Amino acid sequence: xxxxxxxxxxxxxxxxxxxxxxxxxxxxxxxxxxxxxxxxxxxxxxxxxxxxxxxxxxxxxxxxxxxxxxxxxxxxxxxxxxxxxxxxxxxxxxxxxxxxxxxxxxxxxxxxxxxxxxxxxxxxxxxxxxxxxxxxxxxxxxxxxxxxxxxxxxxxxxxxxxxxx
Numbered sequence: 001x002x003x004x005x006x007x008x009x010x011x012x013x014x015x016x017x018x019x020x021x022x023x024x025x026x027x028x029x030x031x032x033x034x035x036x037x038x039x040x041x042x043x044x045x046x047x048x049x050x051x052x053x054x055x056x057x058x059x060x061x062x063x064x065x066x067x068x069x070x071x072x073x074x075x076x077x078x079x080x081x082x083x084x085x086x087x088x089x090x091x092x093x094x095x096x097x098x099x100x101x102x103x104x105x106x107x108x109x110x111x112x113x114x115x116x117x118x119x120x121x122x123x124x125x126x127x128x129x130x131x132x133x134x135x136x137x138x139x140x141x142x143x144x145x146x147x148x149x150x151x152x153x154x155x156x157x158x159x160x161x162x163x164x165x
Contacts, residue, residue: 075162089134110153133161
């Protein structure tokens with residue numbers, strides 16, 4: 001059993017004992033002190049939980065939507081994604097910013113994006129950065145067409161979406 005001491009006293013005058021309808025025990029002064037202590041600990045726990053969630057789920061770049069059958073290439077070194085146009089190659093289809101396009105029309109659409117960037121930011125030099133999101137099994141010939149179209153449109157800094165090993 002519980003020996004006489006502080007443990008017995010705290011058990012008998014705890015929040016559960018004072019909430020009993022049939023046999024209420026404990027004084028109201030001790031209940032508020034204990035409730036304040038529980039509330040303070042609860043606030044601390046929730047603060048730690050919020051900080052943890054903010055640190056782990058903060059978005060540092062664009063979140064790429066990877067298709068069900070798409071497997072990105074693996075790499076040992078990678079940089080954090082920045083916001084730039086994404087060209088997605090998915091099952092033989094080309095998408096520029098989630099809009100279906102063809103390999104022949106890709107250069108024109110990239111030039112339109114470049115012109116739009118220059119209109120919105122006339123005092124900033126065009127960065128010429130774009131990201132290719134392609135399955136690791138895509139044939140080189142098809143990927144080469146995309147890269148050549150990007151080069152013709154002035155996108156010389158080409159990045160590939162990868163998964164870290």
